[in-house]
Amino acid sequence: MVMDISPYGTLSAERLTIVGMSTEFAEWLRGRSDEQLRELVTLRPELITPVPAHVEGLAGRASSPSAIGRVLDRLDRFTSAVLETLAVLAPPVAYRPLRAQVARGLSGPADSVFEARFRETVDRLRSLALVHGPDRALVPAPGVREVLDGPAGLGPPAAETFRHYHAERLAELVEDLGGGGGGTKEGLAALLADRETVARLVGEVSPQARAALDELAWGPAGGRVPNARREVRVATARSPIEQLLARALLAATGEESVVLPREVGLFLRDGRIHRDLSPVPPPLGGTARDRALADRTAAGQAFTFTRAVEELCERWSADPPGVLRGGGLAVRDLKRTAALLDLPEWAAALIIEVAHAAGLVAASGSVDGDWMPTPGYDAWKVRPAEERWTALATTWLAMDRVPGMIGERDERDRLRSALHPDLRRAAAPEVRATTLAMLAAAGGPDAPLAPTLEAVRERLAWEQPRRRVADRDRLVEFALREAEQIGVTGLGALSGHGRALIRPVPGSGAEGGSRTAPGSGAAELLAPLLPEPLDHVLLQADLTAVAPGPLTGELGRWLALAADVESTGGATVYRFSEGSIRRALDAGQGADEMLAMLARHSTTPVPQPLAYLVSDVARRHGRMRIGTASAYVRCDDPTVLDEVMADRRATPLRLRRLAPTVIASKTSRATLVDSLRAMGYAPVAESLDGDVIVTQLDVRRTEGPPQQRVPAAFTGLDAEVITAAVRAVRAGDAAHRARRRPVDAPEGQVPRSPATATIGALREAIRQGSQVWIGYLDSQGNATSRILEPARMEGGYLTAYDETRAAVHRFALHRITGVAEVQG
């Protein structure tokens, strides 16, 4: 059975009925149960921020273009298609014909899956207040059709597209189309609504013109042609476009734009509104992984990633790269860092960005600063590995920065550099969350799925077809790539700890307020998969030390000083060399101390060549000593120098006897010469403490505050708030409808009560839904007295219906002087 579609709903007609529709919609909304309203505001939390005063207010907000736009963005392809179909058909439409029309767009059969899904979808659209009315007369909520502008890629109805045509032209068209009765746009629309007429007209045009029509048939319905307003008749039409314009198969909407009228579009679509529709999402193609293996792989990567961040901070401690004048990190420095970390540039950029977003590195000062670790890094470094990782991974999930774009050119052809302030995409955290949620839902519990990039993109396009996110496909790609690099996924499948990371924290909501730190569950799951810190190494005759796992802090630092790292990974290979031993000696280590340290932390005897190396380097170390002196005194006769040394006037010169015949001084030569002359001698010197100067790596820290944390993603409203909001709306609505007169507050002052008692009493009133009498200091400081029906209390404010003002208001809790029960 084919249903005829009559796209009558013209805009002007709509506008006439808009007021009536709104009232109808508000009435329908009012008729919903509290439970249903709670569901509505749970699904569309933006409707109660702030809480509307009454149901009309709620209805008005629910039909505002921005609110509708937001909820449409969250609809999947099938749900959108149902709504679009309803918008194209002339409402009200009954359930069955609507289903039949949607079914025509299906790629598969209209089976029971479709039936069930359709039922569910209609109910869901109703829950979302996008559709109202009973099954026998379904109507889109006011505002939906406007926001859906061009549903399913169809052009506007003929009555709309030909609106701007002048009467003579309309008459010409009607005549050419074989109609009579003068030229009105309604007449033209009626002609185009006739399938046979359109079939005839389409049959007349040339193949090229037909091809142009087919091009526009499945949308977008608009196109650009030069001189679109030319007024051609069927008889004189030459080019394909002229043939179409002359037959009103195309309507000019501007000097250079044309559009396919909806009636023609529907004809070309053979009565269908959609094609290739599927009631269920496309299957997520990919490879099933072994859960344990995926977890272990992800944990390995998590460990590697954490190590890399640490490595980055250590490198930048000793040798911080500069901040570019426009902010960010120079390309050269990024390349250098990537080489140091032995990673491709994108991975290094990710590490840098995450470390920055997690507050581990920051710029020191705004002008001519350097990028270097913050004190936060020192705090992070001493935490257990799993917590370090969790801190990084949660930061990554929530950050709005897009490391993947580093190295590309922006719209103005400037290179996007790492850490540059502009490297943001507000949608990035959402895309990450959606992508990972998709992974979490894919595959069985023991065989998590590693979907392909295309499958994820396809699924996302199905789930949110209307959501317009710039570069969404690329953001998805980045999200998957980065999740793997960070160790959230392993072998492409979501790991156990990754799952815990994105899962809403259990226990929240039930016992409001007792939220655990985000990702603590992830840390617990990750911990057993990470290698245990060790306190021993294997020493070998080729002068290497192999640490077969991460080392405890003290040993790790010592080895980093006394040996060079040769390779990292699960284990660390250190190599002792003359240079590294010398470095340790320079840092104040003694040979015996080093040998003892080696013996203590080695599971096997210290190899003879290594012990020999340490002693050999120590033997030569410090045999030669070097100091700074700006001048010296030399004299062949030591007695003269004895005299100088003994002279009290020489004390301020800070003289030092280096050898019997040499004195060194730190004063300048001129000063020395002058002083010695004053004492009755002649020239020269150096001054030293004489001790070995202990050198240490110049570890630097910025005092600048860590970068501001990214605000936590919106987590939805909790049940309590929703219930309160619905109650407030209901209360407000009751007042509104009853046109309750303001109630006079009882005479006299409300007895003062302590703050805790006030809050207790208000909370009780909220619970029971009862009225209270309060004393309130208004913003001018005047003591007033009100009768309230409290709805909810949060953030130091009470939201309540004020009987004395007949409106919903917010009251600052600290200005409530007292609470009493309402008498009688």
Added chain:
Amino acid sequence: MADGPLIVQSDKTLLLEVQHEEADECRKAIAPFAELERAPEHVHTYRVTPLALWNARAAGHDAEQVIDALIGYSRYPVPHALLVDIAETMARYGRLRLEKHPIHGLVLTSTDRAVLEEVLRSKKIQPLLGERLDGDAVVVHPSERGNIKQLLLKLGWPAEDLAGYVDGEAHPIVLAEDGWELRSYQREAAEAFWHGGSGVVVLPCGAGKTIVGAAAMAHARATTLILVTNTVSAHQWKQELLRRTSLTEDEIGEYTGTKKEIRPVTIATYQVMTTRRQGVYKHLELFDARDWGLIIYDEVHLLPAPIFRMTAHLQARRRVGLTATLVREDGREGDVFSLIGPKRYDAPWKEMENQGWIAPADCVEVRVTLSDSERLAYAMADAEERYRFCATTSSKTRVAEALVRRHPDEQVLIIGQYIDQLDELGEHLGAPVIKGETRVKERERLFQAFRDREIRVLVVSKVANFSIDLPEASVAVQVSGTFGSRQEEAQRLGRVLRPKAGGGGARFYSVVSRDTVDQEFAAHRQRFLAEQGYAYQIIDADDVLAGD
């Protein structure tokens, strides 16, 4: 496996803990695709290089096996990026193939058109190719078979050579196993080569590579060209072949500086082959003198560049390379891979030693303190003279003498670089000196006398580095070397590693001047020894002299 023996590092090295109970099993699993880089006492380091992965592919292993081995034995989770990289690298081998075409002769075919297109765009490749047959095949000039393999390897798309080999002129050769037999690993090595068609067999010095060569000839049963490093080595090959095979004097020819015989089995030296007169290699025609069925390259890690070029034209002949190490000081491992063939067999030194095939060795570095006057002279020496100066100080001579006295009942070899020093040592010790100018006859007489224990101490220059079989030497004293050459160290150590009649161990002394470049070079060479797993210690010369 939470406590496996293997740790995978991010730089693609694999650390194998040898004391672990699964270490042996794990070693067998990873050996096909990872090169043993270092084998000191506790933790062995293997490196996964593209070449090693391609060697594994050529030997029939696939990425799945490699990844399973890594994951299965690894103590910690293996980073995913590394697994992906391994899979991708392995997948590069064999995308391109050299095959025989019934009409066009040699063609380059591809299973992946994009790769073929990429390769065809290379300016260096284009001149080697002929007509494009269809989307997936291009004609290759038969003479460019070697060059194209070399270039493709450089581009990262090593071709699998399936074009087969010519059989060559048949010649009966069988092993004469009378009173001896092939050792199991020698048999495996020869078979591995034969199944692979062409390739390299890696065996430590003293493991009997000559016999592997003979076994390979017995497989080929064809005329054979053997390329060796020098004349003495050529003689030894001949003796060995006469002893181990059915070949007779008349069938084996020597093609050296003095003799120019071309017989069914011909042994030529690298030196002769690379002799040029007026810029022309005059002995090149040897390669075409007969229809050789097999070419053996002895000590393939020393193969000189001109021979590589000649080998590029011999790709249709079966080739076997014999070596103790794939490490080349000039880094041309890739050329060995593409021109001789992938590694076909490999057994680490330490393992052979444990099985008793080669003698265990103790390495001792003796540090000599220069006298004050020597130090002054050293400080004043020209940069290029410094090594020579510190390597040949008279303090060393005294120490070498003391070391010889320390081992009164053993056969001692003294090895050095500088003739003056060797002459002086020879004089002091009353020992004969073998150097470059010593005539081959005289050399062989002395070697024989040494073997027969008529001479106890022999002083040799670097002419004795290679392929001279002196099984009875149990002590070697190295007084100077070619800077820090690692492979020289391996060769010299190889002199004393032959199994001893008495079954005792060998000692390898290096006499080094303290605080000089000599010590730096020694550190380089000795790191190599330690990495090969030899017990290694440092003592002071004073201790040696005091013990006198």
